[in-house]
Amino acid sequence: MKYRPEIDGLRSIAVLAVLFFHLGVPGITGGFTGVDIFFVISGYLITSILMRDLEAERVDLVQFYRRRALRILPGLFAVLIATIALSVFILLPSEMAVLGRSIIAALLFVSNIFFWSELDYFTPDAKENPLLHTWSLGVEEQFYILVPVAMWLVYRYARRFLLPLFTLSVLVSFVLSVYAVEPMPRASFYLLPTRYWELGAGSLLAISGARNASHRLVANGLAAFGLACIAAGLFWLTPNSVFPGPAALLPVTGAVALIAAGRNNFAGRLLSTSGPVWIGKISYSLYLWHWPLIVLWKLRTDPYLSAVEMLTLGLVSIIVAALSTRYVEQPFRKLPSQLSNRRVLWPASAALVLGAAAGWGLIQNPQALRNYPARVVALDAYADYFDRPEFRARWQYHKCHLDPRSGGFKAYDSANCLAADTRPLVLVFGDSHAAHIWGGIAAARPDLNVVQASSTNCRPLPNHAPTTFCHKLSAFIYDEWVPQTQPRTVVLSGVWRDSELPELAAGIVKMRDSGVARVVVLGDTVTYAATLPRILARAALQGREETVQLQNHLRPGQWQRDEVLRAIVTQAGGEHIDLLSQVCPTGPDSCQAWVEGVPLLFDSNHYTTEGAALMGRAISAGL
Numbered sequence: 001m002k003y004r005p006e007i008d009g010l011r012s013i014a015v016l017a018v019l020f021f022h023l024g025v026p027g028i029t030g031g032f033t034g035v036d037i038f039f040v041i042s043g044y045l046i047t048s049i050l051m052r053d054l055e056a057e058r059v060d061l062v063q064f065y066r067r068r069a070l071r072i073l074p075g076l077f078a079v080l081i082a083t084i085a086l087s088v089f090i091l092l093p094s095e096m097a098v099l100g101r102s103i104i105a106a107l108l109f110v111s112n113i114f115f116w117s118e119l120d121y122f123t124p125d126a127k128e129n130p131l132l133h134t135w136s137l138g139v140e141e142q143f144y145i146l147v148p149v150a151m152w153l154v155y156r157y158a159r160r161f162l163l164p165l166f167t168l169s170v171l172v173s174f175v176l177s178v179y180a181v182e183p184m185p186r187a188s189f190y191l192l193p194t195r196y197w198e199l200g201a202g203s204l205l206a207i208s209g210a211r212n213a214s215h216r217l218v219a220n221g222l223a224a225f226g227l228a229c230i231a232a233g234l235f236w237l238t239p240n241s242v243f244p245g246p247a248a249l250l251p252v253t254g255a256v257a258l259i260a261a262g263r264n265n266f267a268g269r270l271l272s273t274s275g276p277v278w279i280g281k282i283s284y285s286l287y288l289w290h291w292p293l294i295v296l297w298k299l300r301t302d303p304y305l306s307a308v309e310m311l312t313l314g315l316v317s318i319i320v321a322a323l324s325t326r327y328v329e330q331p332f333r334k335l336p337s338q339l340s341n342r343r344v345l346w347p348a349s350a351a352l353v354l355g356a357a358a359g360w361g362l363i364q365n366p367q368a369l370r371n372y373p374a375r376v377v378a379l380d381a382y383a384d385y386f387d388r389p390e391f392r393a394r395w396q397y398h399k400c401h402l403d404p405r406s407g408g409f410k411a412y413d414s415a416n417c418l419a420a421d422t423r424p425l426v427l428v429f430g431d432s433h434a435a436h437i438w439g440g441i442a443a444a445r446p447d448l449n450v451v452q453a454s455s456t457n458c459r460p461l462p463n464h465a466p467t468t469f470c471h472k473l474s475a476f477i478y479d480e481w482v483p484q485t486q487p488r489t490v491v492l493s494g495v496w497r498d499s500e501l502p503e504l505a506a507g508i509v510k511m512r513d514s515g516v517a518r519v520v521v522l523g524d525t526v527t528y529a530a531t532l533p534r535i536l537a538r539a540a541l542q543g544r545e546e547t548v549q550l551q552n553h554l555r556p557g558q559w560q561r562d563e564v565l566r567a568i569v570t571q572a573g574g575e576h577i578d579l580l581s582q583v584c585p586t587g588p589d590s591c592q593a594w595v596e597g598v599p600l601l602f603d604s605n606h607y608t609t610e611g612a613a614l615m616g617r618a619i620s621a622g623l
Contacts, residue, residue: 001048006263007041008280009271010255014038015283017234019290019317023310030237033251035136036198036244037230038287040255042140043202050148051206054155061148066341068144069348071284072137074332075324076106077351079288083130084358084369086292090300092376092537093366094383095128100362102131107355109141116190128299128530130292135190142192143199163207170204173197181245183469184404188244195244198252205256212262222257223267229254240497279318285329286321293317299538302552303529372541379537385602394439394609396452401435402473403456409472412453418481423449425485426623429477430460430493433525436606437493440616445623451487453477459494462507478510486515489623492574493522495605496565505572512573519574522619523562526583526591527555527605536599551588555604559588575622582618 014037021031053059080103087099098118105114111134115126126132154162177194180187188194212219233250241247262268270276279286294313298305305313335344361368372380385391398406400417418427426448428438434454442450458470462478465471482490490511496504504521511519528535530553539548559580566576583600584591593600600611607615 005272006268009276011280011283012276030234033233036251037255039198040202043199047203047206070332078328083292088369092380096366100359103359106134111135112138112190130295133291170197170200219261219265222261223265226254226257282321282325285324290317382533395435400452401454418451425487426450426489427487428491429453434493440612444616444620460492461503483514489518491520508572508574521569523579528553531603532601533599
């Protein structure tokens with residue numbers, strides 16, 4: 001197909017959006033939508049090439065996959081090798097094992113499936129994984145594996161149905177994305193069935209044979225509309241937005257409009273200038289390199305980058321990407337076409353096997369490349385704390401605490417979880433922040449009958465959308481159990497979000513109107529940007545455990561948000577208990593990290609058993 005420089009310019013928007021978002025540049029709250037722009041571009045270009053070959057009746061799928069291997073693998077291998085080399089000096093043993101699994105997933109192009117299954121609500125922060133960004137390569141490569149074969153079959157045996165069938169497949173995927181985004185947010189984000197429509201939107205543009213807008217007014221209108229949609233995605237959406245689902249229409253529609261507008265418009269001419277085109281040409285390498293560099297730097301220093309660090313890391317990423325494009329990618333892309341497929345695909349296959357073997361070696365022996373001090377290994381062992389059966393038993397997991405894998409509300413054992421006796425009844429209700437404190441309160445106050453109703457990522461709000469996982473448990477507690485039982489006290493605990501505080505106030509009023517004498521709301525749990533044991537372990541690895549500045553690792557704004565929460569709770573007739581002052585008595589620079597020789601938290605914001613006991617005693621004094 002004819003080279004279109006404005007598409008490389010559009011690539012520059014996509015990759016710079018992702019880069020600025022990952023650097024934490026203020027204002028680019030929806031920079032993650034750059035990936036969606038990439039999806040549209042990829043779908044359009046690949047399908048355009050396939051349509052050209054299909055119409056010329058010279059489709060060679062082996063040759064197609066050869067081109068994809070030469071395009072994708074050299075840069076990917078370079079990044080994986082560099083990531084391993086740098087990680088030896090920075091990552092902890094458990095992180096090296098995860099890195100090994102991530103390498104295998106990346107090489108098999110199933111990173112999206114791997115991260116969907118591994119990085120759930122309680123695993124260490126996803127931002128600590130230097131290969132997290134390869135999830136999008138998994139989505140694209142799965143699309144490239146399935147769609148060419150499907151297009152070839154339909155074109156050969158039912159050519160006139162190609163566009164209708166492809167349109168139907170895109171619509172089905174979009175509807176699935178809309179339906180799944182709230183009840184199954186992680187699956188909707190990572191997996192091909194709910195992302196297919198984004199690549200398919202670009203493909204539809206190619207299959208339809210739509211020419212670029214030739215009328216200047218139409219072209220400029222399309223371009224303006226496309227830029228407005230992309231800008232809305234970049235500056236209006238946030239990581240807390242329900243995404244992808246309908247919100248992904250902003251970057252997808254914007255990218256389709258800009259591609260359809262062509263070059264004969266103000267945006268096309270701007271995107272075709274040398275700067276955007278050059279960034280677009282190195283965009284694949286820039287996408288590959290920037291994330292490991294940012295993650296490893298932040299793990300080595302502090303989680304929040306200064307302006308100088310943002311600028312330096314951005315420039316280093318661009319320079320490394322340019323060198324990688326010139327000296328790694330381009331030599332392989334320019335291999336002689338007469339070179340046999342065997343001489344290309346066999347070495348590529350061997351490299352994949354060797355890379356997977358290296359990943360397997362890290363899984364089996366995370367300390368293969370260096371020996372870690374015993375203190376570091378001991379702290380790092382908290383990585384699997386949540387998966388320990390005895391700890392899950394304390395949370396009454398899949399019984400009184402549910403998550404999306406529990407099997408729905410029917411798994412909630414209300415007969416035992418809410419069993420009454422002669423003691424005054426206290427309900428602890430909320431998300432995982434209710435589950436992690438329930439046992440501590442119950443142990444501290446044996447004179448009370450402390451019962452539990454909690455569910456992962458479900459704040460104790462009265463009006464969850466009926467389509468969400470949280471709805472049934474919340475409706476049961478608010479509309480059935482509380483009015484019928486009228487417990488003396490209800491303790492509400494959650495990872496509070498600013499946008500949900502008015503709904504929390506309504507919940508307090510509803511509880512009081514249902515006969516609850518006291519509604520107690522627990523304030524924010526002290527929260528770090530990374531898992532606390534790993535912050536301590538990494539400090540020990542660097543010989544600065546005694547001098548680690550924990551305040552540099554705290555999530556910003558906790559104290560201010562807790563004051564807002566206190567005011568709203570009090571106004572609604574509830575009681576607020578300040579948890580931050582219990583562990584940080586004089587502010588962020590005084591936070592307690594240890595309880596009886598054990599970290600207060602096992603991840604970034606959930607108490608260990610000892611931490612829960614400490615906080616349970618503090619909370620129970622107010623009950």
